[in-house]
Amino acid sequence: MPMKRKRVLWIDDEVEYLRSHIMFLETRGYAVTPVFSGDDGLYQLQKGEDRYDIVLLDEQMPGKDGLTVLVEIKELYPDLPVVMVTKSEEEELMEKAIGRNIDGYLTKPVNPSQVLLVCKNLLNSGEYVSKQAKTLFVKSYSDIQTSLNRSLGYKEWVKLYHSLIKREMSLSDIDDESIRQGHHGQFNDANKKFGDWLISVYPKWVEESVARPTMCHDILKKFIIPEISSGRPIAFLVLDSLRMDQYITIQRIIKRNFQVNNYFYYSLIPTAKEIALSSLLTGALPRDIKKEHESLWSVVEQGGTVWEELVKIGLEPSDIPHEKRTFYDFSAGAIDIDSIASSIVRDGCVPTIHADFLQLFAGFDSSAALGEMAANGTAFREMLESWFRGSRLYELLRRLSSEEVTVILTCSSGNILSTRGTEYYGQDQKIYSGRFRYGESVSCDERFGYHLTEPERFGLPVRSDSTLYISLKENYYFTEHASYQEYNRHYKNSFERGGVSMDEVILPLSVLKPKVLDLDLDF
Incomplete structure (x- = not known):
């Protein structure tokens, strides 16, 4: 089987004079794509048809100069080697390039052997x-x-x-x-x-008896309400079931349009949607939601959706009028992106936009189960990145950036790839995931699940003295003896939440500030 050719992207406004260099590299096993400007080079990298192994970048070009393009490349692809090719030998320029994480430096005129050597040194052998x-x-x-x-x-x-x-x-x-x-x-x-x-x-x-991290019920108070008070347009984007490494993958693309400030916080346990999302949207623990809004919590317990009502409750401390506290379910179907953007900018609304991240991604290629793709983490992240580039979710973010809307992006829980089953026993209630059960006298093997026998100590509501919550450990999922094959088929090698793991509990939060285009052009 022939070795895969290393791909070189050569960005130079005089690239037509480098044909001999390009031919030399191609005879040595490299595939070279020449482009004439920084914008063309960025387009080649972002369109995703080819994955480049190294970039050769001219320093002096019309429009964006090499240092500017270098910064943009490193924001998007921090691990992609970039070699600066320049006519200048000024030490200050070299220091600037090094400060921007340049990987190599060549001074013109260069001969083909020099270019080959720097490519070999950076790419090495496998x-x-x-x-x-x-x-x-x-x-x-x-x-x-x-x-x-x-x-x-x-x-x-x-x-x-x-x-x-x-x-x-x-x-x-x-x-x-x-x-x-x-x-x-x-x-x-x-x-x-x-x-x-x-x-x-x-x-x-x-x-609250010891120092603790920021948690789901703190996000409104610490991030959303202060941003609303600033008077700037804002949107709250909740991408549920988004794990940290998955967010890092798509954040590389988001950075094209936003300046990103990253934070972390802890989800609630159990990390089931109904528990964690209710807390995130209201700024309260589930036990307190039930006490203050028992009828709404009853709907949540029955698997109903009252997210819009919970959003309105959560934003009570703000001065946003009741009718301007809006909620959009991005997973539910066609959402009018123009309508969302105009409601923020024109009408002063503060929308909470919710989507099940993995559900959106699964819809991208329904012929391939997410669990099958996830077996190869690298391939999964590559497919995730490719999907996100063309997704309506990214279209929404681009539109919000163009309207200079600040976006608070987070999730209420992450996910974990579940690979091992364990049986549960007893009568459970309707709200559960593959890794969470609650009800009267529910049980499972204690080696594989945490039995929360005093729910109120965990901020959870109770229906009776025998109410018990179970949240699974490690990467287990629940099965039922009578329906073992069905459960196994549904949950094995699937992304689940509701359990206790770093992947489900430790969550990303980003404050996305729109990048403002600099229109002061120097002619």
Whole structure:
């Protein structure tokens, strides 16, 4: 089987004079795409038809200069090697390029051998990249294991989770199944320890008796209400069931249109939609929602949707009129993007826009189950990125940016790929996911699920003294003895929420400020 040719994007307004260089590279096994401007180069990178391995970038070009294009490339693709090719040998220019994370530097005139050498040095061979990645994996594994042997607080758990995600996203450079298994084993061990720790400290967070992280019911007070008070147009975008690594993947694209400030917070447990989303939209714990709005909570318990009513309740502390606290279900079908944008800018509405992120993504290619794609994390993220570029969700974000609307983007819970089943027993209520059950006398094997026997200590409502909540550990999903095959077919290798894992609990939140175009052109 022939080796895959490395793809080179060469951006130079005088690229027609570099034909001999291009031919030289192509005879050495490289595929070169020449373009004449920075905008053309960015278009080639973003259209997604070809994935480039390296960029050769001229420094002096009409329109956007090389340094400007370099910054935009690194915002979108921070790991893509970029080599600056310039006529200037000024030290100041080199320092600026280095400060913008340039990977290589060539001074014109360059000969073809120089270009070939810098490409080889940066791209290396697959064996070298794999060896380097293995070395980094061993160090990462040791560092994380040391952390897991210590007592960690909520900030340390976030850092550890980020380290695991970063390593997860770099596994594409390692063609070694034993290392992949080592990574997944350590990730699973970390989730075990995280779950046990969280269950032990969570009631204290609910009681406010110890320092705690920002949680679902804090988001309105800490982010939404202050932004409304600033007088700037704002939209609240809730992409439910969005995991941190999945958000990192699409954020690279979002950065084209927004300046991004990232934060983290903790979901509620159980991380089921009805529990976490209700809290996010109202700014209250579920037990308090039930006490104050029992009829609405009763609808939630029956699987009904009262999100619009909950949004209006949550925005009571603001001075936004009742009728301007709007709610859109982006997953429900055709949503008029123009109508949303104009309602914000023209009418002063504050919309909450909700979508089940994975449901939207699954609709992109219904012939392929998400679980099947997820078995290969790299391929899954590549498909996710490709889908998002052409999605109506990104169309909405682009429109909001063009109208200079600030967007608060988050989710109420993440998701985890569920691969192992465990039976539950007893009579459960209607609201549950593949990883959550509640009701009177429900039960499961305690090795695989947390039994929340005192729900109010966890901020949860109760129907009777025997009400019990169960939230699963690690990557388990529920099965039922009488319908084992059906449950297995539905939940095995599917993305689920409702349990206790870092993937479901530690959540991203971003404040997206529109990028304003600079129209002061220098002629």
